[in-house]
Amino acid sequence: MPRKPITVKPKLEYLSILDGEGKVDEKLDPKLDADLAVKIYRFMVLARRMDERCINMQRQGRIGTYGPCRGQEAAHCAASVVMEKEDWIVPAFREPGSFFMRGWPLETILRFWGGYEEGCQPPEGVNDLPIAVPIASQTPHATGIAWGMKIRGAKQAVLCYCGDGGTSEGDFHEGMNFAGAFDLPVVFFVQNNHWAISIPREAQTRSETIAQKAIAYGFDGIQVDGNDPLAVYVATKEAVEKARAGGGPTLIEAVTYRLSMHTTADDPTKYRSQAEVTKWEKLDPIPRYQKYLVKRGMLDQQTIDEIEEDVKAEVAAAEERYEAARDVDPLDCFDYMYTELPQELVEQRQEFAEAIEREGHGHGH
Amino acid sequence: MPRKPITVKPKLEYLSILDGEGKVDEKLDPKLDADLAVKIYRFMVLARRMDERCINMQRQGRIGTYGPCRGQEAAHCAASVVMEKEDWIVPAFREPGSFFMRGWPLETILRFWGGYEEGCQPPEGVNDLPIAVPIASQTPHATGIAWGMKIRGAKQAVLCYCGDGGTSEGDFHEGMNFAGAFDLPVVFFVQNNHWAISIPREAQTRSETIAQKAIAYGFDGIQVDGNDPLAVYVATKEAVEKARAGGGPTLIEAVTYRLSMHTTADDPTKYRSQAEVTKWEKLDPIPRYQKYLVKRGMLDQQTIDEIEEDVKAEVAAAEERYEAARDVDPLDCFDYMYTELPQELVEQRQEFAEAIEREGHGHGH
Amino acid sequence: MALMNMVGALNRAMDDALRTDDTVVLLGQDIGQDEGVFRVTADLLRRYGDQRVIDTPLAEGAIVGGAVGMALYGLKPVAEMQFSGFAYQAFHQVEQHMARFHNRTRGRYRMSMVVRMPYGGGIRAVEHHSESRETYYAHTPGLYMVIPSTPRNARALLLESIRSPEPVIFFEPKAVYRSFKEEVPEEPETMELGKAQIARAGTDITFVAYGAMMRPTLEAAEDLADTEGVSAEVVDLLTVSPLDTDTITESVTKTGRVVVIHEGPRTCGIGAEVIARIVERALMHLEAPIKRVTGYDVHFPYFARERAFMPNAERIAHAAREVLAF
Amino acid sequence: MALMNMVGALNRAMDDALRTDDTVVLLGQDIGQDEGVFRVTADLLRRYGDQRVIDTPLAEGAIVGGAVGMALYGLKPVAEMQFSGFAYQAFHQVEQHMARFHNRTRGRYRMSMVVRMPYGGGIRAVEHHSESRETYYAHTPGLYMVIPSTPRNARALLLESIRSPEPVIFFEPKAVYRSFKEEVPEEPETMELGKAQIARAGTDITFVAYGAMMRPTLEAAEDLADTEGVSAEVVDLLTVSPLDTDTITESVTKTGRVVVIHEGPRTCGIGAEVIARIVERALMHLEAPIKRVTGYDVHFPYFARERAFMPNAERIAHAAREVLAF
Numbered sequence A, B: 001m002p003r004k005p006i007t008v009k010p011k012l013e014y015l016s017i018l019d020g021e022g023k024v025d026e027k028l029d030p031k032l033d034a035d036l037a038v039k040i041y042r043f044m045v046l047a048r049r050m051d052e053r054c055i056n057m058q059r060q061g062r063i064g065t066y067g068p069c070r071g072q073e074a075a076h077c078a079a080s081v082v083m084e085k086e087d088w089i090v091p092a093f094r095e096p097g098s099f100f101m102r103g104w105p106l107e108t109i110l111r112f113w114g115g116y117e118e119g120c121q122p123p124e125g126v127n128d129l130p131i132a133v134p135i136a137s138q139t140p141h142a143t144g145i146a147w148g149m150k151i152r153g154a155k156q157a158v159l160c161y162c163g164d165g166g167t168s169e170g171d172f173h174e175g176m177n178f179a180g181a182f183d184l185p186v187v188f189f190v191q192n193n194h195w196a197i198s199i200p201r202e203a204q205t206r207s208e209t210i211a212q213k214a215i216a217y218g219f220d221g222i223q224v225d226g227n228d229p230l231a232v233y234v235a236t237k238e239a240v241e242k243a244r245a246g247g248g249p250t251l252i253e254a255v256t257y258r259l260s261m262h263t264t265a266d267d268p269t270k271y272r273s274q275a276e277v278t279k280w281e282k283l284d285p286i287p288r289y290q291k292y293l294v295k296r297g298m299l300d301q302q303t304i305d306e307i308e309e310d311v312k313a314e315v316a317a318a319e320e321r322y323e324a325a326r327d328v329d330p331l332d333c334f335d336y337m338y339t340e341l342p343q344e345l346v347e348q349r350q351e352f353a354e355a356i357e358r359e360g361h362g363h364g365h
Numbered sequence C, D: 001m002a003l004m005n006m007v008g009a010l011n012r013a014m015d016d017a018l019r020t021d022d023t024v025v026l027l028g029q030d031i032g033q034d035e036g037v038f039r040v041t042a043d044l045l046r047r048y049g050d051q052r053v054i055d056t057p058l059a060e061g062a063i064v065g066g067a068v069g070m071a072l073y074g075l076k077p078v079a080e081m082q083f084s085g086f087a088y089q090a091f092h093q094v095e096q097h098m099a100r101f102h103n104r105t106r107g108r109y110r111m112s113m114v115v116r117m118p119y120g121g122g123i124r125a126v127e128h129h130s131e132s133r134e135t136y137y138a139h140t141p142g143l144y145m146v147i148p149s150t151p152r153n154a155r156a157l158l159l160e161s162i163r164s165p166e167p168v169i170f171f172e173p174k175a176v177y178r179s180f181k182e183e184v185p186e187e188p189e190t191m192e193l194g195k196a197q198i199a200r201a202g203t204d205i206t207f208v209a210y211g212a213m214m215r216p217t218l219e220a221a222e223d224l225a226d227t228e229g230v231s232a233e234v235v236d237l238l239t240v241s242p243l244d245t246d247t248i249t250e251s252v253t254k255t256g257r258v259v260v261i262h263e264g265p266r267t268c269g270i271g272a273e274v275i276a277r278i279v280e281r282a283l284m285h286l287e288a289p290i291k292r293v294t295g296y297d298v299h300f301p302y303f304a305r306e307r308a309f310m311p312n313a314e315r316i317a318h319a320a321r322e323v324l325a326f
């Protein structure tokens, strides 16, 4: 009958390997082989260039409101690269590099933000979900997929993304708690980019870290420097391996920063200082990682330039494919409602067909 | 750029003062004055006897399904006693002693379980909410009330009850997180009675304690022996004082046990062992606390008997008042829908009036 | 054939499904060890084990959201909400995902899943345990909303719902769970979703009802036949969305008079939709205003007041007499 | 009087309320510093401080549930949902508490609160940002469901909603936010809730509409007048629940012909309820079937397909011609 502190079982750690100047902690460096290390770099650059292109296209009215990922490339690229083909990735909405890496055509992103359902259709053979618009509502899906893996005895794992703001939603809690209760092979990866639209991280929750929220569910949490691809990779790799081995879920908090506006419809000067942005621009993950790769001899200026060239061409090609496929039939909004269209929808579809015929609607945008 | 453990700020503690045999930790004993100490005892006994009566009345068909609180009297009576008149209590549904202590007529409980809206109407001058049926959905209300206090600059606090099962709901998470984020004067009190209907505590969540869930929200958590009124009292008192002083919320986990069935419609032998129940019967809070009070000279056999007599009479009187007021007008289900009844409901009410007139419905049950 | 009540029949449907399709998984609060608070999942945990019949923590959102994830993975989850009054905790998962994933991914992922829940009044339970809000689901595009009325059709419809590639909300009329028995075939039997049935043929007036309201509706029909020689036709919707407009309008074309019956609130209820469709398709056959016998637009009263509140045979017959007298 | 768009008018209503009643509190995501994603709460944080205009974390359930708590405590909270498509995360709090506390406590606690949210299509936004699901709230007993159509009535209805002792769901037609301006009085002005208005008088046919659909409906009425000399009466519901049945039936009694217009899904939509009430009250005045021009029972398409999808003046006029030709 004492009064005594309680010590909890789950581990709570912080990890950073490559610092803002590109200096590396040799003991912690995972020593990635060159292919993998450059692959991560390549997708970070691809995500960055595509992001810039999207902002331009939005300005030109060729896509709608767009939500940029600038500054967060290390966080999601170095995490998603860990996942095997048979694994599943459950995105939030600021992980374009993850889509590209998994084999979604680049123009998928344009289609999504351009207002086409086609931007939510995973390519055959890819086990991923599309962008989830209702914040954190994808968390229980990740849990459900991992549950399916466990039930079927598959040696797969799920990587589930979410933002710092998303951690406040009930879905985040329920999805995490079920994952813990059933010991499911899922890794929850929070891109803490310090803002949820205009709400700063400190106002989102009183907890000092997001990682410590794992304690509530009885599993490990780790906070990593999210602009450090090495730390992200190591933490994710460990968590996925633990998950696959039956060790249950992990919560990873990647501390990063949204260098752009929330979306192209947002004006961040209303709520945050330029000084803060400038501070984080110095911590940009791409130059930092580039410096490291060059130092390690895995990258030279020629390859850097080649990657830029390739990426530019890829982006341009995606843009073309997007433009070439913008003519869509509004009528087909009926066609995927059910596996088989019920009679009342057959009739409504007919009514709609007659209306657009009469009104002379073109196809799409 | 190290790998290092994170130490969190919130305190996490365990507290027990009076053990199962009635032995007390002298250093921790709050040395309650006799009036207060006996008041707690009295309400524990009242809750117990009323509980027994309710089960009987349910068997006799005089009320409907009933959810007993046997075994949990210390947990909720010793917590609610801390609250001042101007404070608010937000119950779950297994805290009858709390209602009685706050001045709700005993028959309120009979009315609630007897199927009368009258069982949800707080008496004038009492700042409490009625029983909340949707599990944990009352949590954000407690947060909202505490928010109101803060906005109005009132020196009040809120005590919010919930069960161990309730901690899995999104509402629990959201209510706790907002309370932390806005530093609100609310104490979340979880009666962990080891079961949520047939789901054992261990299956509800992977966390070893409920108390540690506070870490996720950046405030303190404390696990107390919920069958020890002294520990419950001390923890609640401290938490309420902290809340009132602007120190923000606390999560208290009271470890107790549901000695009865979930409700009278439930058969617990389907899912739990008699051995477990027997073990907990030995830890019954009432004899333990009685022993302590007697040892401390605050209670003697005569007073014990007097309390039993008084309580018996009170229960009997409540039962009579309940029976005397069972004739209700079904038509009045319209009358509290809005402050002023809209025209369409005036018409529906008329239609209903004609129907019950035609059909010769009596008043109520 | 075996004589069974609806609880037994639903249990049989789930047993059929679990036995014949190893991707079928049940999940919900207290459905395993406790066999469900109404015992609908009796003995299924013992028979199929805890990887097929799963007791979950207390969170409706994660039950439906988790089931969505399972369905994405290729399983056929059957989730139980303990009462329909607590399914609102999962409403966002139903609306934003269960109803949409097939369409969102242009057919790439199917939402072959069922969310079962007991609905309706009449069992003397506390607040939130007695309501009927099929409209919320019927109004949501992308779902099937199924409500059986007898043990045999409950078994057939639930089995079909589980087998169907579409997402189904399956309302179980809890007042009917144990109220009567019917012969139910041993062999798995299914019924097409989206089809109403003529539960009683007639010529003078059409009653449109479903679920627990079928019993008082049929009773009213018998009463009217016995006492006044009125021949009422009774349409049992069985699936309230998508609605079988043809069966309704055919009957109305014949009778010209209609009473629609449901327990749920009147405004924007299934009754309103039935009336709107009759007006669109068969207005000129109507010989009298259509009457609605429904729950009123108030909260379902606590149970001391529920007997008076619930639509009953007398109220239905009264409405019919008014329609007939018009 | 000042000429303003609906955003400005709504802002003025909240300013009126905050200024004249110190129990009024606004809460929601990004409503303070950021002034709301549509700038509806512009400058209010600066004027009233962060105890009256509160930026919250990202959890709709806690915003509505927290507002319920504030209302219990005696404040008058005005909660904002960023889009109506995310209000399902709070649906349980609306159904189980906001709509019930007054009744549950037999009048002891009032739910004098408002939940505002932008609804409807037409702004080229991503999934969940374009839907209209007023039925969910209209079907829920205990609520007021209000939908303004112009700057002036938006200001008056919002101010009245905040002052009202009843719980109000307030849908803001976001397509109208900045689409036109109207003179709005300086002085606080209110309008009674639960009353429809004749937005255009006519004799040949009745159009029943509300919210963003008022503009194409009025346009269709003008077109029909110009091209065919048809005199259409337009009823603007303003409050879709409780419904002002009298105003609707009076108009129908006069015209005998009706088209109901809304953006939301057809099945169990407000249109169905309007039709059901006309059938109950004025069937014998109907000279033709009633047509519904509505969203179809599919998910609101992503915006590349939205222009074709949304009900428009042409579609309304076409339906009217069919009804008139019957």
Ligand SMILES: Cc1ncc(C[n+]2csc(CCOP(=O)(O)OP(=O)(O)O)c2C)c(N)n1
Binding pocket: A094, A133, A134, A135, A162, A163, A164, A165, A166, A167, A193, A195, A196, A197, A258, A262, D029, D058, D082, D086, D089
């Ligand atoms: C349930 C829900 N509520 C509100 C929104 C509107 N919204 C879109 S993004 C966003 C902020 C998300 O913040 P965070 O989770 O930190 O992700 P980030 O935008 O920073 O990547 C909000 C509020 C939404 N999409 N879903």
Ligand SMILES: Cc1ncc(C[n+]2csc(CCOP(=O)(O)OP(=O)(O)O)c2C)c(N)n1
Binding pocket: B094, B133, B134, B135, B162, B163, B164, B165, B166, B167, B193, B195, B196, B197, B258, B262, C029, C058, C082, C086, C089
């Ligand atoms: C939202 C919701 N889901 C389900 C139920 C049905 N139900 C009533 S009590 C209960 C278990 C509650 O467990 P706990 O929170 O531990 O409280 P206890 O019953 O042990 O006091 C359940 C599942 C409910 N009332 N509300």
Ligand SMILES: [Mg+2]
Binding pocket: A163, A164, A165, A191, A192, A193, A194, A195, A196, A197
């Ligand atoms: Mg963020």
Ligand SMILES: [Mg+2]
Binding pocket: B163, B164, B165, B191, B192, B193, B194, B195, B196, B197
């Ligand atoms: Mg419990």
